[in-house]
Amino acid sequence: MSVFLETVTVEEAIRQVLSIAPSPKTGSVSLENAIGRVVSGDILADIDIPGFTRSVVDGYAVRHSDTSGASESVPAMLEYGGRIGMGEHAGPTGKPAGRCVYVPTGGHVPDDFDAVAMIEYCEQVGNEVLIKRSLAHGENLVGKGEDFRRGEVVLEKGHRLSPQDVGVLAAVGCDPVPVYLIPRIGIISTGNEVIPVSSIPREGQVRDVNSYLCGAYARESGCDPVLYGIVRDEPALFREVLGKATQECDAVLISGGSSKDERDLTASLIGEKGEVLVHGIALAPGKPTIIGRAENIPVIGLPGHPASAFVVLVIVVRHLLNMMTGDCSTKLDIVQSRALANIPSARGREEYIRVTLSDKGAMPVFGKSGLLNTLIRSDGIVRIPAGTEGIEKGDPIEVIRWQG
């Protein structure tokens, strides 16, 4: 009986999950519901934006050369040539020299003018307008196509849409939006000690934390979690639920199975319908992780303890979920900080230590890594690479902040 797992490096584990990640399917969604979705193709501007020269202020469109040398005491005096309403388009006036027209913010600046004087620096007296400042060519206007050129790529395939991106999609008339479909992630909780959240645990029992933790993490990662509940460590029952999950979902997370027997059961059931690729990662916490494939979809066996499972979600499973959502743009939220205490570490495995962040730096949260409370009372984790002895107080460090 082998009690030591044959571990692979974190890098290798990530390579393995990426190698089995199914490609996302494509579809479309209305622009109104597109926030947070991932675009499945490059988005091009269908027109020049703006489609005409626009004023960015309320004021008078002029030829800038007519304002040369103008000042408060010696204003330029131009003939008032009328007013352009919002949404109106004015043809060339023919005789722009010495004339001006009123243009509201966002209004069209006729082609024969090349600057706009802010109304704050103008005074209209009957049919004449005094301009009290000298203007530069192009001042206070945006030229046709200056924001986006027709045919230009405005957003690239694989980009997750922010509010600003949604605004840009509106500008280029992209509704509905081509997006990747949301992957379904099956979640199975195992363990004879695990009971439903609605129950009061007897001694020896614990509530099913992992289903909800994994489900919430999947949802936050842009996936749809499907919870299959708690499965006791009985091969027939477990096999049935895993079969259902692999049929209905695009990937399966088996949470729990914290003891060696349970892990072995998970691995053997994955093996029955596919293959186990990784059985143990040189990672603390998170060593007893299984990466495999059943019925041709990825199946990940997470450590039983929620605090360990969460590190594996953030460090390894995240890559799988991002790939499955088609998301090429989301990165870990990393901030530069400084260690406020020594953080010793065992060589030979990558270690993640929870820290709290302040202006002063990052303070390691010592104490048992198995505690849930350290997950919500820390701001993120610090990676200690395999092969190093830890971090010294004062060392610059990178903190991976918890999202959200």
Next chain:
Amino acid sequence: MSVFLETVTVEEAIRQVLSIAPSPKTGSVSLENAIGRVVSGDILADIDIPGFTRSVVDGYAVRHSDTSGASESVPAMLEYGGRIGMGEHAGPTGKPAGRCVYVPTGGHVPDDFDAVAMIEYCEQVGNEVLIKRSLAHGENLVGKGEDFRRGEVVLEKGHRLSPQDVGVLAAVGCDPVPVYLIPRIGIISTGNEVIPVSSIPREGQVRDVNSYLCGAYARESGCDPVLYGIVRDEPALFREVLGKATQECDAVLISGGSSKDERDLTASLIGEKGEVLVHGIALAPGKPTIIGRAENIPVIGLPGHPASAFVVLVIVVRHLLNMMTGDCSTKLDIVQSRALANIPSARGREEYIRVTLSDKGAMPVFGKSGLLNTLIRSDGIVRIPAGTEGIEKGDPIEVIRWQG
């Protein structure tokens, strides 16, 4: 005719929006759907967690004193006292001295033992177990109530739930979860030049970017946007739509109205059914912002240009939405950086300059603030306080990163 708006400071504008923010209503949601929601009351642990002393490794529960001085070459020899299964609860064994029992990870450690030897350092030979390491009191176990004590506040009212928080809620049996209801934010787009996204703009016209930008921002802020479409600058029609929005929603954002006439119309319609509190903020971009109340709900008039509107959303409206969602925990995502170029600024108003971030620092995105492309090609904004002349190259600066 007053052409200069009477502006208030950003601080005062924020004070005003907070003063009119309606309190969020309370309700509940299933734990499965609780991610991202805001808890409406303190959440207490209903039980000690764990509810019993748990092993954090696979191994043998022992009295640590029995392993004193044990090593690879001189192991301690203990009598094998059986095996505790997952989910089982074992009473005191009565005679712990010189004995040990096998406990899986997460299993119950009987009260008369005080440490667990990892299986990797043990060897079972018939009815005896060799322990090859000396153990400290409490090693490899988590005591009853060590994670959370019964009655302890695990999450505070007003906290927006992360995946880890959802895990903790599962542990304390909190399902359904008491949460604030999601506020409905009405969104009205105005302007005679504004046309639906599905149309091709003629010269002088622009597509309705603001409805989607504001809607996506509201959604990302935990609100439900309700889009009322585009309203032309006709008082009767505008009055009708605003009346409907104030009836159906908890707050209204009027986007557009970029010219002075349109702003005045927005302000007068708000005034008809309530009051205008702010008409202009000393903020660039974002000066022509209106803050008011109609039919007793907050109504915000945003600048017409999307790039300006977005800065007002992030700097001012965000406070309103957070307050309405009951969210006390979400902060701006601020990183410390360094200016890679001089950033001049006009005194007398708070200014926000878009920047791109790299390892080297923050590079201002110069060029016209009215361009949409700078919103998606920047990483965030830098605040230049009112009354300063700008930032010098090399100065340390705080960058407010765009979310998501």
